[in-house]
Amino acid sequence: MAAITRLRLAKRSxxxxxxxxxxxxSSQVNAPPHAAAASFRRGPRSDILSKRCVQWVFLGxxxxxxxxxxSRLSNLLDVPHIATGDLVRxxxxxxxxxxxxxxxxxxxxxxxxxxxxxxxxxxxxxAEEGKDDLGFILDGFPRTIKQAKILEGVTDIDLVINxxxxxxxxxxxxxxxxxxxxxxxxxxxxxxxxxxxxGTPGIVMAPLLPPANCISKLITRSxxxxxxxxxxxRIYREMTQPVEDFYRNRGKLLEFNLPGGIPExxxxxxxxxxxxxxxxxxxxxx
Ligand SMILES: Nc1ncnc2c1ncn2[C@@H]1O[C@H](COP(=O)(O)OP(=O)(O)O)[C@@H](O)[C@H]1O
Numbered sequence: 570m571a572a573i574t575r576l577r578l579a580k581r582s583x584x585x586x587x588x589x590x591x592x593x594x595s596s597q598v599n600a601p602p603h604a605a606a607a608s609f610r611r612g613p614r615s616d617i618l619s620k621r622c623v624q625w626v627f628l629g630x631x632x633x634x635x636x637x638x639x640s641r642l643s644n645l646l647d648v649p650h651i652a653t654g655d656l657v658r659x660x661x662x663x664x665x666x667x668x669x670x671x672x673x674x675x676x677x678x679x680x681x682x683x684x685x686x687x688x689x690x691x692x693x694x695x696a697e698e699g700k701d702d703l704g705f706i707l708d709g710f711p712r713t714i715k716q717a718k719i720l721e722g723v724t725d726i727d728l729v730i731n732x733x734x735x736x737x738x739x740x741x742x743x744x745x746x747x748x749x750x751x752x753x754x755x756x757x758x759x760x761x762x763x764x765x766x767x768g769t770p771g772i773v774m775a776p777l778l779p780p781a782n783c784i785s786k787l788i789t790r791s792x793x794x795x796x797x798x799x800x801x802x803r804i805y806r807e808m809t810q811p812v813e814d815f816y817r818n819r820g821k822l823l824e825f826n827l828p829g830g831i832p833e834x835x836x837x838x839x840x841x842x843x844x845x846x847x848x849x850x851x852x853x854x855x
Contacts, residue, residue, distance in 0.1 A: 630805050632746070634834075642706055686712075717816070727821070758778065773829050
């Protein structure tokens with residue numbers, strides 16, 4: 570566990586103050602920008618456009634799109650995206666000392682022990698040592714109250730983005746997930762088109778299809794079967810939902826109801842984070 574103290578990254582250029590909890594949904598596009606994100610605007614222009622530090626966490630059920638949006642934000646803000654699910658899968662693929670133990674746990678949709686996850690995370694953070702301390706975007710960690718407390722003991726998290734989507738859609742999205750075994754690209758063949766009913770809004774999410782050269786190389790995650798996804802959702806409710814309360818009570822939780830697929834959700838997420846013109850400003854400053 571000592572190695573996780575590497576997470577104590579220096580906050581250099583930016584401080585994001587604690588923020589009130591609020592829910593952002595598609596119907597609230599015109600709501601005032603998120604309090605934490607508002608500090609982006611308050612910062613001097615040089616801070617906005619040059620290197621800055623974020624220490625953010627993505628929470629959300631399996632299939633909600635944590636990896637997709639965390640990776641997009643990581644590219645936009647130029648900070649490392651650290652996904653513990655990827656660390657587990659890399660360890661499995663490397664046939665390292667933990668792989669046979671991990672294989673059974675992951676196949677059944679169970680959580681890996683806190684000790685193993687922290688050891689994998691510490692190893693990954695070790696790879697960042699010596700690089701600019703720009704912060705990080707964590708995806709898939711913390712997933713238990715114990716992990717959240719360990720993280721709190723070693724560093725300050727500025728913001729926790731809690732992505733939300735209805736459960737029937739989560740299942741469809743997990744079952745539609747495909748990965749190209751050659752380029753590592755993530756795709757989704759599920760086509761979601763649920764009509765509005767009894768006051769519940771409908772939702773449309775177009776498939777994210779692979780390019781022609783990936784089609785013959787697509788694989789499915791071993792834990793993306795219906796039975797295992799349902800178990801992962803159950804475990805999320807039991808073990809990870811309390812982590813939402815942990816951050817809600819600390820005023821750090823931004824709830825974001827995904828209004829649809831990437832083309833609809835991405836600009837709204839940027840708006841909720843008060844980052845909607847960040848891309849333009851960055852290119853203009855380049
Ligand atoms: N923080 C964590 N604690 C325990 N197990 C984890 C953690 N992160 C990932 N795992 C393991 O890796 C698997 C895949 O994780 P991830 O890709 O984040 O899945 P999901 O699509 O369910 O969000 C999990 O089902 C779990 O077995």
